[in-house]
Amino acid sequence: MGSVNASSEEGFTLIGFSDWPHLEPLFFAIISIFYSLTLFGNTVIIVLSQLDIRLHTPMYYFLCHLSFLDLCYTASTVPQLLVNLSGLDRTISFGRCVAQLFIVLSLGGTECVLLVTMAIDRYAAVCRPLHYTTIMHPLLCRALVAFSWVGGLVNSLIQTSLVMAMPLCRHQLNHFFCELPVLLKLACEDTGGTEASLFVARVIILVCPLVLILGSYALIAKAVLNIKSMAGRRKAFGTCASHLIVVAMFYGSAVSTYLQPVHRYSESKGKFLALFYTIITPMLNPLIYTLRNKDVKGALWKVLGRGTDSR
Numbered sequence: 001m002g003s004v005n006a007s008s009e010e011g012f013t014l015i016g017f018s019d020w021p022h023l024e025p026l027f028f029a030i031i032s033i034f035y036s037l038t039l040f041g042n043t044v045i046i047v048l049s050q051l052d053i054r055l056h057t058p059m060y061y062f063l064c065h066l067s068f069l070d071l072c073y074t075a076s077t078v079p080q081l082l083v084n085l086s087g088l089d090r091t092i093s094f095g096r097c098v099a100q101l102f103i104v105l106s107l108g109g110t111e112c113v114l115l116v117t118m119a120i121d122r123y124a125a126v127c128r129p130l131h132y133t134t135i136m137h138p139l140l141c142r143a144l145v146a147f148s149w150v151g152g153l154v155n156s157l158i159q160t161s162l163v164m165a166m167p168l169c170r171h172q173l174n175h176f177f178c179e180l181p182v183l184l185k186l187a188c189e190d191t192g193g194t195e196a197s198l199f200v201a202r203v204i205i206l207v208c209p210l211v212l213i214l215g216s217y218a219l220i221a222k223a224v225l226n227i228k229s230m231a232g233r234r235k236a237f238g239t240c241a242s243h244l245i246v247v248a249m250f251y252g253s254a255v256s257t258y259l260q261p262v263h264r265y266s267e268s269k270g271k272f273l274a275l276f277y278t279i280i281t282p283m284l285n286p287l288i289y290t291l292r293n294k295d296v297k298g299a300l301w302k303v304l305g306r307g308t309d310s311r
Contacts, residue, residue: 011093016084016176017271028085034279035078041286042067044300052299058136059125062118063289065145066246069114070282073107076100077278081176097178102160105180108254109205110152115247116209117144119216122240127223155205162194162201174267179274181257181265195262202258210251217244242289249284253277 017024049055049064077100084090092100124135163180169188173179180198184191217240224236253276257265290296 011091011171012097012173012178013171014080014084014090014092014176015172015174016081016090018084018090019268024085024087028082031078031085031275031279032082034283035074035082038074038078038279038283039071041283042071045286045290045296046071048296048299048303051303052295054295055299058121058138058141059118060295061141062114062121062145065148066111066114066118067286069107069111070285073104073111074278074282076103076107077177077274081278084176092173092178097173097183098160098164101163101178101180101183102156104177105156105159106152108152109155110148111250112205112209112254113148113151114145115243115250116212116216117141117148118243119213119247120144122243123216123220125239126220126236151205155201159198159201162197166191166194175271175274177274177278179257179270181260181262181270182267184262185265185267191262199259206251206254206258210247210255213247242293245288246281246285249281250277253281 017027045067046064049060049067080092080100121136124132128135159180163183166184167188168183168186170186173182173186175182184195184198187194220236220240224233227233227236253273257270257273257277
């Protein structure tokens with residue numbers, strides 16, 4: 001296979017975890033459970049955010065979109081993984097591979113920008129509490145979310161176009177979905193120029209948002225340290241802790257995967273790391289945001305018909 005045209009005719013074989021056939025049934029069972037929990041947890045967040053008026057705030061508006069992103073992200077990769085683990089079909093057509101790459105990069109890029117908007121929301125809540133409702137106006141919230149989606153889509157379109165323009169020489173992908181670094185390893189020729197362009201695109205969508213998030217939390221930390229009451233400090237930090245944990249999990253895995261040179265990328269390690277950001281993180285996000293959240297717990301009790309007064 002010496003060109004993309006040949007790839008488009010023959011597609012790819014996803015090796016997945018076939019190197020460990022004795023572990024595939026165990027992986028299938030565990031991932032099925034985690035996937036079910038991901039679907040349930042994120043759906044609950046979306047439903048509660050719509051049903052309970054107490055959750056009609058910017059924070060939960062952004063959280064609702066994060067949950068929707070996590071649902072879409074897992075749906076774009078996990079069903080393919082489960083089919084692969086079952087041994088029914090380990091192939092993927094060229095068209096489906098391109099579509100999957102575009103969707104995964106789009107959703108990942110959108111989440112990068114969305115996490116910035118959530119950091120801005122926390123900054124306004126902690127550092128500008130008296131002007132919070134004025135700053136985080138519904139029109140601004142909708143504009144920030146729209147910008148997140150557009151930013152993710154545009155960045156993904158650029159990266160996908162660059163990758164698919166390369167001639168690819170092998171049929172086998174040593175992964176369970178069409179992951180960017182793995183596709184780069186299939187190139188027939190030197191990819192130095194393409195890798196440089198892709199690196200710039202990834203810095204824009206990964207590093208720039210991360211810098212903005214860290215800058216927001218630096219300002220938040222400065223404001224919190226000026227609060228004299230320890231109870232006030234704990235409350236202020238408590239409103240940001242969940243978001244910081246999610247940022248750390250998401251960016252930790254994303255940076256490890258996408259900001260290292262292709263020749264250093266380990267496909268075996270990459271597959272297990274991909275399990276973390278495609279399954280574990282989306283499953284944990286609803287728990288992280290709701291475990292100590294009285295508003296969400298109250299909304300859940302209300303939906304279940306018990307009401308908050310009976311707790």
